[in-house]
Amino acid sequence: MSNLEIRTIAWDLDGVPFLWNPDQPRFAILLNQISFLAIGFERYICRATRKAETQITDPEIAAESMLFRKQEAVHSAAHKTHVKALIKQYPGLQSTLTKVIQIYDDLYDAHPLEFALAHSGGLEAIFTPFFKMVLDNRAVLFGGGDPRVVSLFLWHFCEEIEHRSSALAIYNHLVGDYGYRLRNTRRFMKFSKSLVDMLLEDFKVHVPDVPESCFKGDPFASVPLSSKLRSTFGIFASQAPWHNPERQPLPDYYQEWLGHWNNGDDVTRLYGNAALLPEPPVPAG
Numbered sequence: 001m002s003n004l005e006i007r008t009i010a011w012d013l014d015g016v017p018f019l020w021n022p023d024q025p026r027f028a029i030l031l032n033q034i035s036f037l038a039i040g041f042e043r044y045i046c047r048a049t050r051k052a053e054t055q056i057t058d059p060e061i062a063a064e065s066m067l068f069r070k071q072e073a074v075h076s077a078a079h080k081t082h083v084k085a086l087i088k089q090y091p092g093l094q095s096t097l098t099k100v101i102q103i104y105d106d107l108y109d110a111h112p113l114e115f116a117l118a119h120s121g122g123l124e125a126i127f128t129p130f131f132k133m134v135l136d137n138r139a140v141l142f143g144g145g146d147p148r149v150v151s152l153f154l155w156h157f158c159e160e161i162e163h164r165s166s167a168l169a170i171y172n173h174l175v176g177d178y179g180y181r182l183r184n185t186r187r188f189m190k191f192s193k194s195l196v197d198m199l200l201e202d203f204k205v206h207v208p209d210v211p212e213s214c215f216k217g218d219p220f221a222s223v224p225l226s227s228k229l230r231s232t233f234g235i236f237a238s239q240a241p242w243h244n245p246e247r248q249p250l251p252d253y254y255q256e257w258l259g260h261w262n263n264g265d266d267v268t269r270l271y272g273n274a275a276l277l278p279e280p281p282v283p284a285g
């Protein structure tokens with residue numbers, strides 16, 4: 001049976017700064033890009049997975065699929081909370097969000113279901129080696145950040161690792177054509193990159209008080225080269241026909257995060273620089 005858990009968490013992100021990690025401004029902006037992208041991509045995944053579920057004949061994959069889709073829907077809603085908090089401060093970003101959702105909706109409508117399943121299967125396989133690098137280097141990337149935003153991403157990245165096999169299992173069950181997925185991989189990557197680039201340009205327009213220098217450079221400049229190379233190798237390996245997400249090396253932090261969750265700790269403010277949190281309201285009287 002699938003061990004995925006649906007965790008609905010009350011995120012409190014109202015008023016979080018656009019540059020939520022002053023020590024890592026380029027990385028903070030990249031994760032803001034990911035927040036916008038996640039809303040569109042996860043909505044796209046949910047639409048495809050829901051349709052796939054009408055065709056899945058294996059009960060275990062059907063159960064996994066439903067839980068996977070629900071996790072993604074919860075992620076999309078959580079990132080909407082983050083993005084809405086940014087739009088409140090920079091109203092021009094509403095047009096950016098509308099654009100991202102429309103682009104994914106158009107992509108979904110333009111292709112058959114197997115295209116969307118290959119897209120989600122291929123990209124979801126990349127997330128484990130990519131997010132492992134981020135989580136392994138959390139001290140440098142997240143340590144100086146606003147705990148409210150940091151905790152949102154730590155939770156999401158851990159759940160991506162948790163459901164790392166789901167999308168590929170659905171694709172392999174319903175389509176199973178490795179060649180089709182491989183032939184489209186470059187297209188999926190190009191599509192994601194064009195959206196990431198578009199988001200950066202939109203931010204420059206709609207968030208004018210961020211210095212131009214913050215939009216430049218490598219978001220992972222502070223990450224050791226060995227860690228980046230391992231991640232890059234893992235990303236390429238994740239697209240091989242023999243790739244099994246279950247056998248991936250996982251970041252230690254995944255178990256640590258689960259420990260916090262099982263302990264009942266407040267996962268909305270789990271990590272980061274607590275000095276950046278707003279002052280609690282003074283009790284009346």
Ligand SMILES: [Fe+2]
Pocket residue numbers: 042071072075076156160
């Ligand atoms: Fe997700």
Ligand SMILES: [Fe+2]
Pocket residue numbers: 072124160163
């Ligand atoms: Fe996912």
